[in-house]
Amino acid sequence: MNNKCVFIDKDGTLIHDVPYNVNTDLILFYEDIFEPLQNLQDEGYKIIIISNQSGIEKGLFTESELKNAFNHIIQQLKNKGIEILDYAYCPHDTDNYLNPTCQCRKPQPKMILDMALKHQINLKESWMIGDIIADIAAGNRAGCQTILIDRHATEVAKLSKETPAIERPTISIRDFKNVDDLILSTLKQSTWSEIL
Numbered sequence: 001m002n003n004k005c006v007f008i009d010k011d012g013t014l015i016h017d018v019p020y021n022v023n024t025d026l027i028l029f030y031e032d033i034f035e036p037l038q039n040l041q042d043e044g045y046k047i048i049i050i051s052n053q054s055g056i057e058k059g060l061f062t063e064s065e066l067k068n069a070f071n072h073i074i075q076q077l078k079n080k081g082i083e084i085l086d087y088a089y090c091p092h093d094t095d096n097y098l099n100p101t102c103q104c105r106k107p108q109p110k111m112i113l114d115m116a117l118k119h120q121i122n123l124k125e126s127w128m129i130g131d132i133i134a135d136i137a138a139g140n141r142a143g144c145q146t147i148l149i150d151r152h153a154t155e156v157a158k159l160s161k162e163t164p165a166i167e168r169p170t171i172s173i174r175d176f177k178n179v180d181d182l183i184l185s186t187l188k189q190s191t192w193s194e195i196l
């Protein structure tokens, strides 16, 4: 379990969120992701995409259409020198926090935990990055530190003093451009619970 990893959400984090889209013509990357991911990769971080894809169970697209979209994303990142080690998606359709019909949909941590086992990843040295609280809760539950990329400041507005610790990000920021510096400088300082 020696590898450190950046687990990263796809829609709204790596690429603009077009709901239930698998059309590669409509996939648009956020331009500020490339350099930080390159730098983190240079520092030895593996990069794995962790994605909820309820459109499959909803019947909006097939697994092969989704995989085609993932392959496109992986190739585009490769063209920028960024290697995606693996990806995981939950195909299930449930938003029921308390009584989930699957164990994998974020905010559950199973996709992250399974990837950690598969790729010998040290979760304590790893990060989950996403644009909504469900990403943060999944990462925290898996034992990672977490970054909320809240580009529209909609998610931070949902946090209050009553928000459980499991839903609180280690770090909350408005864009991706300093993610590498934040991870590399936070690394030796403290854990997320100590920061809050």
Ligand SMILES: [Mg+2]
Residues within 6 Å of the ligand: 009, 010, 011, 012, 013, 130, 131, 132
């Ligand atoms: Mg997202």
Ligand SMILES: [Zn+2]
Residues within 6 Å of the ligand: 090, 091, 092, 102, 103, 104, 105
């Ligand atoms: Zn699932």
